[in-house]
Amino acid sequence: MSSLGELRNLAVRRPKGGPRVKERHPDDKAAYLFLLPWLLGLVGLTIGPMIASLYLSFTEYNLFQPPVWTGLDNFAAMFGDGRFWNSFRVTVVYVLVGVPIQLALALALAMLLDKGMRGLSFYRSLFYLPSLMGGSVAIAILWRQVFGKEGLVNGVLAWFGVDGPGWIGHPDFALGTLVILNVWTFGSPMVIFLAGLRQIPEAFYEAASIDGAGRVRKFLSITLPLLTPIIFFNVVLQIIFSFQAFTQAYVVSGGTGGPADATMFYTLLLYKEAFTELDMGYASAMAWFLVLVVAAFTAGNFWLSKYWVFYDD
């Protein structure tokens, strides 16, 4: 079961009512010893920093002088800053365009590859490879050339007599090249879909065949409903991770977020505020706003899931 499924179970399946059986904890001592490294990390590197950055978001802090409490100034400055809203818009477009295309492609190929076809494992590996490498600097460098003025894409367009622009350097297309790069890494959700397809009992399809259902009907009435928990899981996680995309935008734009801030991702602006401008308070405010946005998207997804995700429990 997926991590998200587990979380859902923890939330949904509360301890049953009735006289509460007292849980026994025979392993307390050993357990906390085993958990010691994780607990230290949780307190020192996760919860502590979360609180610290919440505090810093209400201060002005440049690493060298002690933080000065400024109340909501950072947030006011942020919400009044056109550059902030631009980075927010760019990121939301990247997420809302890229994630659905990536997942649709992943699902389509998983469907195509399912049914134990010959060469399944070869194709699966081949399609998975970009997922592994897609986040690396080398691939971002490659992308700059593929979508450059004299790159591969324009080389293909030239066959058709089209003189393509320098996609990376064009404000209208630069973001699109990053969306395509994200779509290119559809392999990992595809592998998850493939695993999900394997879980659907063959008996369902047999019963449907006896009732005279065709391929389309089987897909719509069996495959798709039974796959919805996995689609949901992929949607939630890909949205969360896409909001945090950084390396590709940084490298493809040469660290500028350009042209004309067209690829100035939220995380890129945040990084610049923190480590170029040394405005740690403002960066912390941005980070907390990001957490709230991601949480809102996730909560929205859970709320919407009531209407389309099918759980058989």
Add this chain to the structure above:
Amino acid sequence: MTTDTAIPAESRAPQRRRRGGSGGRTLRSIGKHTMLAAFSAIMIYPLIWLLVSSFKPNSEIFRDLSVFTTDLTVENYANGWDDLQFPFGVFIVNSSLIAFGAIVGNLFSCSLAAYAFARLRFRGRRPLFAIMLGSIMLPFQVLMVPQFIIFKELGWLNTVLPLIAPKFLATEAFFVFLMVQFIRNLPKELFEAARIDGAGHFRSFFQITLPLIVPALATTAIFTFIWTWGDFFGPLVYLRLPETWPVSLALKGFLDAQSSSDYGSMFAMSVVSLLPMFLVFLLGQRFLIKGVATTGIK
């Protein structure tokens, strides 16, 4: 249990195929394979182009975009290796160090935590487990500034420690979850037998659990390698001195320095940086794909 569900997934498909048999089937199958082959070619072409271009003279790379050429040279590799302030080998050693430290750290800390979550009954298990799962989804940007301050105060800037030490504290909860899944599926009887024989939790961890979760440990090691080898953000924040750079920052150095438009050597070093990832992928793809399928994270 019905026979249907007992048939493993791989073997059930041919049966279905036989039932639906008709003349159109072969045609459809040919169509499908053609489509897949064409799609694969488009997807993989950029990678092959990168590889071939890294062996082409600079003047040829953009003049001829095809991958069919006889005019090959290793000159780019020789040039690229020494193009930056330090030979590329230095960056490879730095990346290897970070990857090695991260792997050891993740194996150590995540397996301990996973054992507790999967096998032990203790106060606060449910909420702690939920926190652990939730932390996978927490945007790291919210931790970035305070963690930077901590490591700066410790005097760890321009060392690999900020990239390695957190792994010894199981900060990559994804791997804890992966191992929990694995340990839960081990037969309970083993642990009971060990307990009856007088083994405590530490023996049961070292002598029973660890040897049995080797596949999960391998998956963890492989993913950790690929993520840390390719990681850009952590090094960008913590490693400012060129002699401390891993390959990811060195490649960025190529971009920054690129006035001469020496694409050949940049491509050559890109290939060098991808090669270890590719080899690990080839050797460990079974573990990788299983890991993705069971935890649902790339």
